[in-house]
Structures are given as C-alpha cells and as structure tokens.
Amino acid sequence: MTEDAFLASLIARIPAVSKGLAIPPGDDCAALDLGDGRWWLIAVDQVVGDRHYVQSGPAATPPELAGRKVLARNLSDIAAMGGVPTCCLVAGAFGPTCSAAWLQRFYAGILALAARFEVAMIGGDLALTPTDTVVSLTILGEIAAGKAVRRGGARAGDEFWATGVFGDSLASGHHLTFEPRCAEGAWLAGRGYAHAMMDVSDGLLLDATRMCRASGVSLVLDVGAVPRRTAATTLQGALSDGEDYELIVAVSPEAAPAMARDWPFATPFARLGGFAAGVPGVWDRQGNALGQGGYDHFGRGSGGGA
Amino acid sequence: MTEDAFLASLIARIPAVSKGLAIPPGDDCAALDLGDGRWWLIAVDQVVGDRHYVQSGPAATPPELAGRKVLARNLSDIAAMGGVPTCCLVAGAFGPTCSAAWLQRFYAGILALAARFEVAMIGGDLALTPTDTVVSLTILGEIAAGKAVRRGGARAGDEFWATGVFGDSLASGHHLTFEPRCAEGAWLAGRGYAHAMMDVSDGLLLDATRMCRASGVSLVLDVGAVPRRTAATTLQGALSDGEDYELIVAVSPEAAPAMARDWPFATPFARLGGFAAGVPGVWDRQGNALGQGGYDHFGRGSGGGA
Numbered sequence: 238m239t240e241d242a243f244l245a246s247l248i249a250r251i252p253a254v255s256k257g258l259a260i261p262p263g264d265d266c267a268a269l270d271l272g273d274g275r276w277w278l279i280a281v282d283q284v285v286g287d288r289h290y291v292q293s294g295p296a297a298t299p300p301e302l303a304g305r306k307v308l309a310r311n312l313s314d315i316a317a318m319g320g321v322p323t324c325c326l327v328a329g330a331f332g333p334t335c336s337a338a339w340l341q342r343f344y345a346g347i348l349a350l351a352a353r354f355e356v357a358m359i360g361g362d363l364a365l366t367p368t369d370t371v372v373s374l375t376i377l378g379e380i381a382a383g384k385a386v387r388r389g390g391a392r393a394g395d396e397f398w399a400t401g402v403f404g405d406s407l408a409s410g411h412h413l414t415f416e417p418r419c420a421e422g423a424w425l426a427g428r429g430y431a432h433a434m435m436d437v438s439d440g441l442l443l444d445a446t447r448m449c450r451a452s453g454v455s456l457v458l459d460v461g462a463v464p465r466r467t468a469a470t471t472l473q474g475a476l477s478d479g480e481d482y483e484l485i486v487a488v489s490p491e492a493a494p495a496m497a498r499d500w501p502f503a504t505p506f507a508r509l510g511g512f513a514a515g516v517p518g519v520w521d522r523q524g525n526a527l528g529q530g531g532y533d534h535f536g537r538g539s540g541g542g543a
Numbered sequence: 544m545t546e547d548a549f550l551a552s553l554i555a556r557i558p559a560v561s562k563g564l565a566i567p568p569g570d571d572c573a574a575l576d577l578g579d580g581r582w583w584l585i586a587v588d589q590v591v592g593d594r595h596y597v598q599s600g601p602a603a604t605p606p607e608l609a610g611r612k613v614l615a616r617n618l619s620d621i622a623a624m625g626g627v628p629t630c631c632l633v634a635g636a637f638g639p640t641c642s643a644a645w646l647q648r649f650y651a652g653i654l655a656l657a658a659r660f661e662v663a664m665i666g667g668d669l670a671l672t673p674t675d676t677v678v679s680l681t682i683l684g685e686i687a688a689g690k691a692v693r694r695g696g697a698r699a700g701d702e703f704w705a706t707g708v709f710g711d712s713l714a715s716g717h718h719l720t721f722e723p724r725c726a727e728g729a730w731l732a733g734r735g736y737a738h739a740m741m742d743v744s745d746g747l748l749l750d751a752t753r754m755c756r757a758s759g760v761s762l763v764l765d766v767g768a769v770p771r772r773t774a775a776t777t778l779q780g781a782l783s784d785g786e787d788y789e790l791i792v793a794v795s796p797e798a799a800p801a802m803a804r805d806w807p808f809a810t811p812f813a814r815l816g817g818f819a820a821g822v823p824g825v826w827d828r829q830g831n832a833l834g835q836g837g838y839d840h841f842g843r844g845s846g847g848g849a
Contacts, residue, residue: 262666283670326681360573361553364591364677365591368673368675
C-alpha cells in the first residue's frame with residue numbers, strides 16, 4: 238500500500254467533521270475558521286534519524302541542521318497554502334546516540350530558524366527510544382479567511398509554474414539548508430494569482446500528479462524547461478529526487494504576465510507547462526506519460542508489509 | 544540532566560513571545576487567545592513502542608489499545624486545564640514490525656476514542672523508521688478565556704484533592720484503558736473550584752512536586768489516604784508508578800465542602816492533603832520529605848548521556 242492509498246483509506250474513515258474546519262485533511266495544511274475573518278493553518282511533519290538526516294558516524298549531519306530541517310519542512314507546508322507561520326510544538330523521541338550536547342544543538346537549530354521566521358515554540362514533549370530518533374513538529378499559521386490556496390484548484394488551461402530549481406537535494410545538502418518559500422507563497426496567495434499551490438517534497442512528478450488528481454486535470458510538462466540544481470543534475474533527478482521544497486502553482490494564462498512582471502523575489506520562478514482536460518497525470522509535450530517517479534515515504538517496495 | 548531540567552533550559556532560550564499566547568510552555572497545555580472570549584489549548588504527547596506499549600511478541604499490546612493510548616494521554620492534558628478537546632493531528636513513524644493490518648488497527652483505536660470524545664482528526668504524517676515505532680499526537684481544545692487552570696495556582700492553606708486511584712497502572716493495564724478526566728476537569732474549571740490542576744502521568748509524588756514548584760508552596764500529603772488501585776498495590780507504587788492519568792487539584796478550604804457535595808461523577812474524588820507555606824516539595828504528616836519518586840522520561844540514570 239502506498240502512503241497516498243493508506244491516507245486515502247484513513248481519511249475515508251474519519252467522521253465528517255467538524256464545525257469550523259475550513260479545509261479538511263488531505264492538503265498541505267488543514268484550516269480552522271476562527272470566525273473573525275482569520276483561518277488558522279495547521280500541519281505536522283517529522284524527521285527520522287538516518288532517513289531524513291544522518292544520525293551518527295563520520296558523515297553525521299550537524300545537529301543544528303537536523304533540527305532546522307524539521308521546522309523548515311513544516312514552514313514549507315504553510316508556504317504551500319500561502320499562510321504566515323506563527324507557532325510550533327516539537328515532540329522529540331531520541332535514541333541512545335543523542336547526547337545532551339547533541340540535543341542542545343538540535344533545538345538550537347530549530348530555534349534559530351524559528352526566530353528568523355518569527356515562529357514561537359509553544360510546547361513539546363520529550364521521550365527516549367531504544368534505537369531510532371524521531372522528531373515531529375506541529376506548525377500553526379494564519380491566513381485571511383478564504384485566501385488559503387489548495388492543491389485541487391488547477392483548471393484546464395492554467396499555466397504550471399514552479400519556484401526554484403530541482404534535483405540532487407540530498408547530494409547537494411539542499412535538503413538541510415533550503416529556504417522555505419513563505420514569502421513567495423504568501424505573495425501568490427495574497428494577490429490571488431494561484432488557483433492551486435503545493436510544495437514539492439516527494440519529487441516534482443509525484444507532487445504534480447497529486448495536484449492533477451486533486452484538481453481533476455492533466456498536466457503537460459515541458460521537461461526541457463525544468464531547472465536543474467547543478468550542471469550534473471540529470472533530468473530524472475530533477476523530476477524525481479524529491480526534497481526540493483519548492484512551490485508548484487497553477488495560474489490562469491490571463492494573470493500570468495502580470496504575475497511574472499511583478500514577481501518581487503530573487504527566487505527563480507518559471508513556467509514549466511500547462512494543465513489540460515484529461516486523465517489526471519503528467520505527460521511530456523510528445524504525449525508520453527511520465528509516471529509519478531518521486532519518493533513514497535510509505536512504500537517498502539512491492540514485497541513490503543505496509 | 545532530567546527532563547524537567549532540560550525543558551527549563553530550553554524554555555529559557557525561547558524568545559519571549561508572543562502576541563496572543565495566554566499560557567506559555569511549561570504547563571499541561573499552552574493557550575492561545577483567540578480574542579473573542581475563547582482560548583485554544585494545544586499540547587503534544589507521544590508513545591514509543593516497547594516503552595509505552597509492547598510492540599511485538601507474545602505479550603504484544605493490541606494495536607487498537609496502543610493507538611487509543613496516544614490520544615488518551617493527550618485528552619488527559621486537555622482535561623488538566625479544564626478544557627474541551629476539539630481536534631488532533633497524528634504523526635506516525637512506524638518500524639518494520641508494523642504491518643498494514645497493524646496500522647489499520649492502530650488508527651482504528653485512535654478514531655474510536657476520538658469519536659467518543661467528539662475529537663476530529665484533521666491532519667497527520669506517515670514515515671518509516673529503521674527499528675522503533677514512535678507516534679506523536681497534537682491535541683487542540685477550547686476553553687472560555689481566563690478559565691484554564693494552571694499548575695502554578697496552589698496557595699498555602701489550599702486542600703489537595705485527586706480523582707481516581709493510584710499505582711500499578713502498567714501491571715493492571717490501566718495505562719491502556721484509562722478514561723481521560725475531561726468531564727471532571729471541565730466541571731472543576733467551569734465552576735472555579737480549582738486554583739491549580741494538572742494530570743498525574745509521571746507518578747503522584749513527582750507531579751505533585753511539580754505543582755508545588757510552579758506554585759511556590761509545599762504539600763503535606765496524607766499518605767494513608769492515597770487510594771490504591773488494588774489490594775496488592777503498595778504505597779510506593781501508588782506514589783510513584785506513574786501513568787495514572789488522574790487529576791490533582793488545589794482547592795480553597797472554603798470552597799471544598801460545596802465542591803464535594805456537588806461532585807456529579809462516579810469517579811472517586813478525595814482530599815489527600817493540604818498545601819502550606821514552605822520549600823516546594825512533598826512531606827508526610829510527620830514532616831518526612833517524601834522525595835519525588837516518579838518516572839523521569841528523560842533520565843538515563845546517573846551515568847547517562849542525556
């Protein structure tokens with residue numbers, strides 16, 4: 238079973254709730270309607286030692302960067318809705334290789350990025366594990382009611398835009414040092430340019446496929462236009478490596494010229510294709526299905542139990 | 544370093560924030576002021592396989608009960624503030640012993656208890672680990688502004704009351720099947736009876752010591768009055784085993800008779816001592832210091848690295 242399939246089966250069993258739930262589970266964040274013109278965004282994401290960073294040994298990730306990553310991943314989810322992050326809670330379950338010094342540095346990494354994004358750490362929990370280190374972070378953010386951008390709003394005819402460059406995130410260290418696109422996301426949402434938006438964490442193809450499915454449209458991707466991280470980055474890497482933490486956006490063709498003209502950021506932002514009516518999925522301009530590629534966090538391969 | 548000491552050092556480094564933070568970190572929940580007469584309560588707690596339940600083998604915990612536990616622990620934190628739980632997010636990092644069937648049953652256990660407490664599951668994340676299973680749950684709740692009961696409000700002269708019975712939680716299975724005291728906590732907070740309140744997760748002595756420290760008072764505990772779970776439960780077990788998930792409450796002596804008379808629940812509720820001026824800590828009626836007992840989630844013993 239894939240992560241997407243498991244989540245779908247789980248969400249199907251969740252009672253239809255609830256008063257005040259403006260955006261239900263299944264998007265980058267859920268949204269709660271405060272009833273005063275504000276929505277609160279909320280999401281949770283986690284890092285696992287030796288999966289999302291190197292826990293120990295000569296190639297060990299500096300603990301500050303491991304801590305930074307768990308917050309940055311969550312900031313990217315707020316960015317994907319167009320919101321402004323406000324506060325977080327951190328639940329850490331630490332394995333025996335985590336010394337007191339490691340822990341202090343890990344939390345220092347969270348707090349340094351939190352200070353820069355003006356995010357308050359308002360709670361947490363500590364536990365020990367027999368072996369692995371797992372840290373989850375819950376992020377809250379704010380946005381004007383109705384302004385949050387969901388992944389399901391792309392329409393046939395919309396252009397497909399993306400921030401940044403893609404591929405080789407692990408090899409380059411990008412996955413530890415990336416800048417969450419909060420300012421860019423808030424700008425796109427605030428000006429109403431984005432019909433649909435999400436962040437790319439599991440690879441451009443897989444996350445674009447998710448946007449297509451949520452929106453009920455297909456995507457023709459101009460694979461030659463996908464910007465690659467380095468000269469050595471392969472097309473396959475750019476499409477499927479994952480951990481890019483860039484934003485992909487559906488924009489109406491009428492609005493795109495003004496958006497491109499007014500874009501105030503140094504961050505690269507480019508048109509990489511267009512949405513069309515048809516079976517949800519990603520195709521190249523020659524009509525070849527590109528598949529999903531990407532990284533399924535939940536797959537153990539075809540013989541796996543989960 | 545103990546969990547309390549590490550958290551204190553961490554909290555000291557968190558920037559003094561933030562607009563709308565009505566109750567800062569360090570209590571059972573933080574509270575955010577919505578500005579419309581409501582506060583939102585928020586907390587996170589986790590379960591670790593083979594620490595908080597048995598992951599596999601002949602004595603394995605039924606996955607429904609492991610899932611139930613992670614939500615119930617969090618409901619107890621909402622109860623401790625006097626709030627009403629509303630929604631939750633679940634971040635699960637699952638080890639290789641978790642089959643698809645195990646996962647379905649684990650989440651079914653969460654959802655069944657969530658339905659009974661009218662808690663919506665509004666988000667989550669899934670990951671895999673090399674070995675351990677760690678699941679964190681973030682809970683949100685609601686309470687009228689200013690009505691949340693903190694742990695630091697006990698005054699010299701207050702009576703010390705507790706719900707339920709204590710000890711042998713692991714041996715009896717109580718830690719998997721306990722009823723979070725949400726109704727009791729909301730009643731105590733709503734009627735204004737509780738000067739201070741918290742839940743007992745790490746043992747009566749340790750959590751009462753925390754209440755004493757937060758309040759700047761000492762507690763004289765009537766050890767003979769502490770109700771024990773079974774006839775075989777030792778006094779030491781009742782004082783220190785932990786995982787009781789009962790509420791301890793500081794009540795003014797003037798209000799206590801009306802509170803006891805009007806108590807509408809079948810849950811046992813008894814006076815177990817009284818607060819006095821003095822060094823924070825717990826003493827018996829003969830003036831002997833009882834120590835802290837309890838379970839420090841974060842201690843690895845005196846030689847430990849964390």
